[in-house]
Amino acid sequence: MLSYLLKQPPAPPSGDKRWKLVGATMRRYGYESYALIETMHAVQEAFGFLDEEALRFVAASLRVPLSRVYGVATFYHYFTLKPQGRHTCVLCTGTACYIKGSSKNLAAVEDKYKIKPGDTTKDDNLSLLTARCLGSCGLAPAGVFDGEVVAKLTPDLVMGRIARWMP
Amino acid sequence: MTDRPLTKNIRPGQPPLDLKGYEKAGGYAAVRKALGGMAPKDVTQVIKDSNLRGRGGAGFPTGVKWSLVPIGPDAPRPKYLVVNADEMEPGTFKDRLLLEGDPHQLVEAVIVAAYAIEAETAYIFLRGEYILAAKLLMQAIAEARAAGYLGNNILGSGYNLDLHLHTSAGRYICGEETALLNSLEGKRATPRAKPPFPQISGLWGKPTIVNNVETLSNIPHILVNGPEWFKGLSHTPNGGTKLYGVSGKVKRPGVWELPMGTTVRELLEEHAGGMRDGLKLRGIIPGGASTDFLGEEHLDLQLDFDTVGKAGSRMGTGTMIILDDQTCPVGFVHSLIQFFAHESCGWCTPCREGLPWTEKILAALEAGQGEMADLDRLGKQVKFMAPGMTFCPLAPGAMSPLGSGIKRFREDFERHIREKRCPWR
Ligand SMILES: Cc1cc2nc3c(=O)[nH]c(=O)nc-3n(C[C@H](O)[C@H](O)[C@H](O)COP(=O)(O)O)c2cc1C
Ligand code: SF4
Ligand code: FES
Numbered sequence: 019m020l021s022y023l024l025k026q027p028p029a030p031p032s033g034d035k036r037w038k039l040v041g042a043t044m045r046r047y048g049y050e051s052y053a054l055i056e057t058m059h060a061v062q063e064a065f066g067f068l069d070e071e072a073l074r075f076v077a078a079s080l081r082v083p084l085s086r087v088y089g090v091a092t093f094y095h096y097f098t099l100k101p102q103g104r105h106t107c108v109l110c111t112g113t114a115c116y117i118k119g120s121s122k123n124l125a126a127v128e129d130k131y132k133i134k135p136g137d138t139t140k141d142d143n144l145s146l147l148t149a150r151c152l153g154s155c156g157l158a159p160a161g162v163f164d165g166e167v168v169a170k171l172t173p174d175l176v177m178g179r180i181a182r183w184m185p
Numbered sequence: 186m187t188d189r190p191l192t193k194n195i196r197p198g199q200p201p202l203d204l205k206g207y208e209k210a211g212g213y214a215a216v217r218k219a220l221g222g223m224a225p226k227d228v229t230q231v232i233k234d235s236n237l238r239g240r241g242g243a244g245f246p247t248g249v250k251w252s253l254v255p256i257g258p259d260a261p262r263p264k265y266l267v268v269n270a271d272e273m274e275p276g277t278f279k280d281r282l283l284l285e286g287d288p289h290q291l292v293e294a295v296i297v298a299a300y301a302i303e304a305e306t307a308y309i310f311l312r313g314e315y316i317l318a319a320k321l322l323m324q325a326i327a328e329a330r331a332a333g334y335l336g337n338n339i340l341g342s343g344y345n346l347d348l349h350l351h352t353s354a355g356r357y358i359c360g361e362e363t364a365l366l367n368s369l370e371g372k373r374a375t376p377r378a379k380p381p382f383p384q385i386s387g388l389w390g391k392p393t394i395v396n397n398v399e400t401l402s403n404i405p406h407i408l409v410n411g412p413e414w415f416k417g418l419s420h421t422p423n424g425g426t427k428l429y430g431v432s433g434k435v436k437r438p439g440v441w442e443l444p445m446g447t448t449v450r451e452l453l454e455e456h457a458g459g460m461r462d463g464l465k466l467r468g469i470i471p472g473g474a475s476t477d478f479l480g481e482e483h484l485d486l487q488l489d490f491d492t493v494g495k496a497g498s499r500m501g502t503g504t505m506i507i508l509d510d511q512t513c514p515v516g517f518v519h520s521l522i523q524f525f526a527h528e529s530c531g532w533c534t535p536c537r538e539g540l541p542w543t544e545k546i547l548a549a550l551e552a553g554q555g556e557m558a559d560l561d562r563l564g565k566q567v568k569f570m571a572p573g574m575t576f577c578p579l580a581p582g583a584m585s586p587l588g589s590g591i592k593r594f595r596e597d598f599e600r601h602i603r604e605k606r607c608p609w610r
Contacts, residue, residue: 055351113520150528151274155430
């Protein structure tokens with residue numbers, strides 16, 4: 019970790035252009051350590067997940083111990099150390115959605131695609147995630163399909179949405 | 186003057202007012218009034234006089250909170266104002282309405298509040314999933330900056346303010362104000378010991394005020410219309426209006442701005458349209474997941490901080506979840522505890538170990554694999570995680586629906602054990 023001693027931030031791990039976006043975020047915050055979460059948001063937006071290379075690079079650039087970077091990366095739900103599928107289906111299992119039958123929706127996806135929450139199908143097409151309250155309880159049960167919030171879900175609606183993504 | 190100040194500019198299905206529209210509707214008058222000749226402590230006095238209490242859940246008097254910040258030339262600087270827009274409490278969906286429906290109202294409120302405590306930097310700590318709100322807030326902030334409401338020497342007053350938006354990476358504990366400050370500093374969101382309180386030593390050890398979105402959104406209206414007007418909006422001595430919400434199997438779930446002190450009955454029957462046909466009310470979680478169950482006997486209770494407190498629960502966020510007779514109360518409580526167990530930040534042992542254990546016991550009970558001794562075990566956990574036994578109020582909050590749920594639905598818990606199955610399945 020020689021970079022601690024250097025004034026210049028370290029070079030990105032590869033020539034991949036997406037590192038430029040990450041670098042721009044860190045520069046905007048003057049490479050201050052408090053920009054850690056913002057920077058990891060940028061990495062994940064650019065690459066879809068955080069791998070060890072990225073964690074090491076961020077740690078060196080912001081001069082924070084790797085342990086803290088790893089601690090933050092594993093603490094917050096949004097960050098993931100595993101690559102995600104091409105499409106994501108998030109189903110809310112919060113209490114308002116539970117009352118309205120969210121478990122049936124979840125079971126339908128689990129049965130058909132043989133995955134559990136947190137998993138991705140073998141063909142990398144679909145990641146299944148759960149959330150606990152999306153702030154849409156008035157529209158329960160709610161879910162998010164590739165970023166779009168969908169209300170009043172039923173197993174048919176969920177399966178229909180996912181079917182559109184499948185080859 | 187309106188009797189629905191918070192939502193008067195919100196038109197369902199339409200984008201929020203832009204700067205021009207907001208100004209035309211009387212917006213930014215409070216900024217002009219405050220910065221155009223009021224001393225910061227006068228602004229705080231007006232808020233004190235209005236009896237405004239924090240809408241983030243605890244109901245702490247806002248003016249009193251502000252007055253704890255050191256003011257004047259000798260005060261430590263920089264000082265910070267932070268908007269708590271994390272809204273992750275299950276069953277709570279009220280701040281989102283304000284964020285998406287009238288972002289300029291919040292920006293204006295931030296300017297006035299920051300001025301009152303002489304803060305020159307403010308942050309909005311926004312829940313990551315609120316993507317539309319993030320976009321609308323960024324637009325509103327940019328418009329306000331271009332119009333000279335943010336930046337240096339605002340409206341020629343000599344007062345400077347920068348406003349930043351931080352999108353959270355997602356964790357319920359971030360809503361707890363000291364954990365939120367750690368998160369803003371780029372760390373894991375574990376709570377801090379209090380005292381010192383953030384008003385004295387908050388963000389980077391400097392005086393900081395954390396207020397909820399709904400709390401702040403009231404500020405411009407109080408400043409323009411006066412504290413007496415604000416108190417007059419309410420049915421009870423807790424001033425103002427409140428955003429109340431209802432979810433569960435009612436005919437029309439939703440959020441409404443109503444006078445503080447509106448009864449449970451009015452909310453449930455008039456606004457939410459009553460229970461769905463054929464269903465009966467069995468329990469009410471009055472204010473987000475971490476409040477004690479109320480029941481049918483509380484239908485005429487006026488919903489405000491003091492009255493709900495006297496009835497043995499808390500108003501919390503004012504957004505209630507309704508339990509009906511066709512939903513299993515054990516499953517309902519289990520779903521709440523699942524949430525809390527998942528969200529324990531891990532900092533202190535009773536919560537980190539106790540909540541997952543509690544969750545396991547409930548899972549077994551729900552599946553018909555429990556035994557009578559489990560009810561005592563749960564009762565013990567409620568004691569181990571009582572207020573004061575853990576580092577922060579997350580665990581006691583989780584115990585509220587559990588402890589009151591076991592009392593209220595004891596017979597249903599016992600049936601799961603005796604019949605070795607869930608009677609609702
Ligand atoms: C576990 C936990 C979660 C909380 N979540 C929120 C939240 O999402 N939004 C909020 O405004 N306050 C939340 N609070 C309350 C805050 O700690 C704080 O009291 C509040 O933001 C103060 O604002 P107010 O005085 O305007 O109510 C939470 C508290 C705890 C203990
Ligand atoms: S009570 Fe739970 S959430 Fe609060 S500090 Fe302890 S472990 Fe963290
Ligand atoms: S519980 Fe599902 S959106 Fe609130």
